[in-house]
Amino acid sequence: MPDKPLNNKAWFLVLPVLGFVLFSSLVPMMTVVNYAFQDTMGQNHFFWNGIAWFRHLLDPSTDSGQRFAGALTRTLLFSLAVLAIEIPLGIAVALCMPRHGRAIGPLLVVIALPMLIPWNVVGTMWQIFARQDIGLLGAALNGLGIPFNDTQYPVSAWSTILMMDVWHWTSMVVLLCYAGLRAIPDAFYQAARIDGARRWAVFINIELPKLHRVLVIAVLLRFMESFMIYTEPFVVTGGGPGEATSFLSLDLVKTALGQLDLGNAAAMSLVYLLISLTVCWVFFTAMTQIDRRREG
Amino acid sequence: MRHAGRRIGLGLYVLALLLPIYWLVIMSFKTNTEITSGLTFWPRHFVFLHYHHIFNDPVWRHGFLTSVTYVALNTVISVTIALPAAYAFNRYRFLGDKHVFFWLLSNLMAPPAVYAMPFFNLYYAVGLFDTVWAVALAHCLFNVPLAVWILEGFIAGVPREIDETAEIDGYSFPRFFVRIFIPLIGNGIGVAAFFCFMFSWVEQLLATTLTATNAQPFIAVMSRTYSAAGMDWGLLAAAGVLTMIPGALVIWFVRNHIAKGFALGRV
Numbered sequence: 402m403p404d405k406p407l408n409n410k411a412w413f414l415v416l417p418v419l420g421f422v423l424f425s426s427l428v429p430m431m432t433v434v435n436y437a438f439q440d441t442m443g444q445n446h447f448f449w450n451g452i453a454w455f456r457h458l459l460d461p462s463t464d465s466g467q468r469f470a471g472a473l474t475r476t477l478l479f480s481l482a483v484l485a486i487e488i489p490l491g492i493a494v495a496l497c498m499p500r501h502g503r504a505i506g507p508l509l510v511v512i513a514l515p516m517l518i519p520w521n522v523v524g525t526m527w528q529i530f531a532r533q534d535i536g537l538l539g540a541a542l543n544g545l546g547i548p549f550n551d552t553q554y555p556v557s558a559w560s561t562i563l564m565m566d567v568w569h570w571t572s573m574v575v576l577l578c579y580a581g582l583r584a585i586p587d588a589f590y591q592a593a594r595i596d597g598a599r600r601w602a603v604f605i606n607i608e609l610p611k612l613h614r615v616l617v618i619a620v621l622l623r624f625m626e627s628f629m630i631y632t633e634p635f636v637v638t639g640g641g642p643g644e645a646t647s648f649l650s651l652d653l654v655k656t657a658l659g660q661l662d663l664g665n666a667a668a669m670s671l672v673y674l675l676i677s678l679t680v681c682w683v684f685f686t687a688m689t690q691i692d693r694r695r696e697g
Numbered sequence: 698m699r700h701a702g703r704r705i706g707l708g709l710y711v712l713a714l715l716l717p718i719y720w721l722v723i724m725s726f727k728t729n730t731e732i733t734s735g736l737t738f739w740p741r742h743f744v745f746l747h748y749h750h751i752f753n754d755p756v757w758r759h760g761f762l763t764s765v766t767y768v769a770l771n772t773v774i775s776v777t778i779a780l781p782a783a784y785a786f787n788r789y790r791f792l793g794d795k796h797v798f799f800w801l802l803s804n805l806m807a808p809p810a811v812y813a814m815p816f817f818n819l820y821y822a823v824g825l826f827d828t829v830w831a832v833a834l835a836h837c838l839f840n841v842p843l844a845v846w847i848l849e850g851f852i853a854g855v856p857r858e859i860d861e862t863a864e865i866d867g868y869s870f871p872r873f874f875v876r877i878f879i880p881l882i883g884n885g886i887g888v889a890a891f892f893c894f895m896f897s898w899v900e901q902l903l904a905t906t907l908t909a910t911n912a913q914p915f916i917a918v919m920s921r922t923y924s925a926a927g928m929d930w931g932l933l934a935a936a937g938v939l940t941m942i943p944g945a946l947v948i949w950f951v952r953n954h955i956a957k958g959f960a961l962g963r964v
Contacts, residue, residue: 407790414785417778418841425838426804429815497707509952511711517944519916521901522937530717537720540736576955629808632901650810657814670811681806685799
């Protein structure tokens with residue numbers, strides 16, 4: 402935006418935010434960096450360890466490397482599955498929403514409701530819902546003759562967590578797309594009707610291009626949230642059965658707070674953070690590109 | 698014909714959303730013997746036993762109060778400090794503005810699991826561990842950048858001519874900001890506050906890592922329902938239902954702006 406005035410005094414308005422976020426991100430991050438390059442013999446005595454932790458972590462032939470590679474693969478697969486289901490479903494539901502009317506208010510509240518439930522309650526809810534003895538879903542599936550037990554079969558555990566995430570977060574994609582669709586002027590639809598365009602053509606040529614921007618935001622937010630997922634699988638499966646649903650953040654918390662293996666945990670944190678940042682940067686660049694094209 | 702299809706699709710989606718909630722709610726009104734003895738779609742005997750238990754136990758009540766306190770503190774802090782920053786990012790260019798903005802956003806994307814351990818160390822060191830302040834400040838990590846992002850989007854919708862006119866009329870910057878500008882982006886502030894509320898209310902990992910007994914959040918008290926005698930399913934369900942109420946109340950106020958809020962104010 403070239404017409405914005407240059408004013409370095411604007412920095413003063415940003416300072417409070419900077420202070421807060423520095424305190425809660427940079428300071429803690431330095432502790433992590435510290436642990437990542439040191440090792441300890443106990444008694445709070447640390448010595449320089451160079452990049453040994455990282456070498457272990459990124460070498461799949463070591464124990465910790467194998468574990469990390471496994472957790473990373475599972476997390477990426479999970480994120481991709483989440484995107485593949487939630488984005489198309491979210492667009493479809495948003496297209497079904499009425500554009501006007503009194504039902505809109507209550508409908509929006511119901512659709513947003515899952516997102517306002519604390520994550521461990523979401524986990525608890527689905528843990529109960531999927532149980533084969535007292536849960537509706539588990540009992541129904543077993544009644545239909547499908548063997549389903551999320552504490553024993555990896556497939557059941559995965560599908561439970563995937564279903565839970567779809568239940569929990571598809572609404573965000575719906576709301577984003579709904580906001581995008583509402584921003585399309587009625588004139589566009591009228592023009593399409595005069596041209597005799599079919600529904601599918603309207604979607605491809607009018608709606609999808611207008612949703613471009615909100616979809617970038619949706620994909621970014623859904624990717625990041627599912628990439629950092631912790632509480633819900635922790636409550637539902639605890640990472641099991643075996644290691645089937647042990648995602649990166651579950652593994653990280655287990656390493657750091659459970660086993661107090663600080664060096665490994667810190668190295669893991671940094672690699673994890675680096676991946677998140679890279680993806681975030683790619684999307685951020687894409688978004689500013691779209692903005693520029695819109696203006697230019 | 699097409700309309701009917703849309704209605705059915707939407708109806709199925711809403712039904713799928715409500716089914717797990719329905720299961721939890723009816724469970725909270727059943728006795729534990731009824732829960733474990735088989736599936737029933739409506740409680741045979743409506744009991745308020747579990748709610749009664751929660752309302753009369755000081756630990757649960759204290760937990761609820763704690764949660765509400767840190768969420769409120771966090772919301773106020775986040776929105777207050779994000780407002781001037783969002784204004785600066787939208788209205789001016791300054792040295793390193795793009796980089797700082799990206800760096801802020803990157804904090805939104807940082808996995809809380811990465812921060813659990815260092816936050817514990819940090820807040821322990823500064824003596825805030827096990828207070829509501831620890832959780833309120835920790836949640837600023839993602840809520841401040843989020844508030845800046847949302848507010849920036851809403852501020853972009855206010856024409857710059859208003860700023861200029863106020864300056865010509867002799868308003869000083871603080872007076873202009875408080876008297877004219879803040880009322881103009883009231884919706885944006887409401888939406889930003891709503892999102893801060895939401896993400897602070899639902900977060901669990903940091904809230905439980907940074908507290909022990911004095912400032913134990915409601916969602917951490919829920920672990921009391923797992924005991925040696927087995928699960929107290931009814932109590933767990935009742936506590937879960939109670940955690941949904943604040944969210945449902947707050948969302949009603951922003952329902953007309955929420956879609957725009959999710960698009961971070963930029964549709």
